[in-house]
Amino acid sequence: MNNTNNYLWWQKNIIYQIYPRSFQDSNGDGVGDLRGIRQRLDYLEWLGVEVIWISPIFQSPMADFGYDISDYRGIHPLFGSMDDFEELLSEVHQRGMKLLLDLVPNHTSDQHPWFLEAKSSRDNPKRDWYIWHDAREDGSPPNNWLSVFGGSGWEWDTTTQQYYYHAFLKEQPDLNWRNPDVQQAMLDVMRFWLDKGVDGFRVDVMWHMIKDQQFRDNPQNPDYDPREITFRQLVPTYSTDQPEVHDIVRMMRQLTDQYSERVIIGEIYLPVQRLVIYYGQDNQGAHLPFNFQLLTLPWDPERIAATIDEYEGVLPANSWPNWVLSNHDKIRIASRVGIEQAKVAAMLLLTLRGTPTLYYGDELGMRDVPIPQEEVHDPQGLNMPDLNASRDPARTPMQWDHSPYAGFSEVRPWLRVAHNYQRVNVLHQRDDPFSMLNYYRKLIQLRQKEPALHVGNYIPVHANHQIISYIRQSEGVRFFILLNLTHRPCYFKSEHEEIRGKVVLATEIEREGTYLTGSIELGGDEGIIVKLD
Secondary structure, X not given: OOOHHHOOHXXXXXXXXXXXXXXXXXXXXXXXXXXXXXXXXXXXHHHOOOEEEEOOOEEOOXXXXXXXXXXXXXXXXXXXXXXXXXXXXXXXXXXXXXXXXEEOOOEOOOOOHHHHHHOOOOOOOOHHHEOEEOOOOOOOOOOOOEOOOOOEOEEEEOXXXXXXXXXXXXXXXXXXXXXXXXXXXXXXXXXXXXXXXXXXXXXXXXXXXXXXXXXXXXXXXXOOOOOOOXXXXXXXXXXXXXXXXXXXXXXXXXXXXXXXXXXXXXXXXXXXXXHHHHHOHHHOOOOEEOOOHHHXXXXXXXXXXXXXXXXXXXXXXXXXXXXXXXXXXXOOXXXXXXXXXXXXXXXXXXXXXXXXXXXXXXXXXXXXXXXXXXXXXXXXHHHOHHHOOOOHHHOOOOOOOOOHHHHOOOOOOOOOOOOXXXXXXXXXHHOOOOXXXXXXXXXXXXXXXXXXXXXXXXXXXXXXXXXXXXXXXXXXXXXXXXXXXXXXXXXXXXOOOOOEEEEEEEOXXXXXXXXXXXXXXXXXXXXXXXXEO
């Protein structure tokens, strides 16, 4: 039962997301790079991270900071060279760690040679590699599909007198994944990197990859809030999550399975019942369809507990769960729930069943940094300036030490550094036993040492308007986790078995080593892990 040898590395380990522009600048241009990541591998190893996921590093005009790719086989000079990448990959593997790349198969850059050919004429052989459509009789776009970054999802091409579809920027035309040549070309890209030895891919916007063949209008969203991005005015019923997408995911999986122990993680923002379909029939789809519930739910213990139970309940047999608290597209956890709750959130993430993904800097308690409008880079923020929709605040430089620019760079970085970097940084926190960093490190070490915490069963105990509690169990070893998701004291008494055991880890270090029996009281923003007798 729960024998750790029966599980693969991507089930047992923690994934650490690096946004490469913001991790470490090694050459003094204000932008992070591959050599910078290499310089910081000692830190990641010290922290206990064994899997690194790097956001896109490919050739790109950078209209969407690397998510608009013009050459899937080339490294952008900002980040270094192919030699730099191969040296990084080699060193990661020498340390027994794994490296995942960000694959962006839904769209290319409008500067990609494929698109330049496709738009050169209507009869070009690559024309059908993208999604083209005639205008309506009045010259308007073919349907009402919207761009995630604002405005219509259709752009008029004057040369060929047709519209092309772009789910994101007009500089990011969507590929036509119904075309077998496109399928083959992208599988060849995956093979190129798998042959180099990468350990897998995080697949960008996986649920966008196939569109409705009839190009039907999306329905209006009755729950739209004008404070949200304009994309949410419609429900993307026909522009995303089409049944045929699962054939594509299965194709990617079949290729990946030709290599030993590689992994596919899908970026998918969908309700859990639709999300779990991406595991595929007989678990032959994505190994890990990203579960973003903790990113999107209100910080309410009863809602979260119900969602955990629902997720556990709808997971297909023999599939593996996963959880995420922050990423490069969303508000950092410390900004979303407050710095006081960030420790509780970390304990939740690292004690739930399934693979956790950490976002760089969360282990320090980094918060979103206010970026003045004139310094905004993110197209989502530039296109919707009145909605405070920029993702830049969550992408600011990693805070390493108290030197100028937080040890990230010797020159002014591409995004400004947080005002508090002289206190909130790795160097300062490493020596402080009460710091967020040392708390994260202890949590990671405990999780990785105890099979009950990384592969054990999940047994819900109780949730109410303040707390979540559950047990993780493997081979007779049991841990009880009690989390207070509010600022007020709370009280717990089990209605079933009595909770007896020692506190092995706590948000308040003073509670560690104490023995609990019977009822338990927690202060506000407090969480404990108890090893049960």
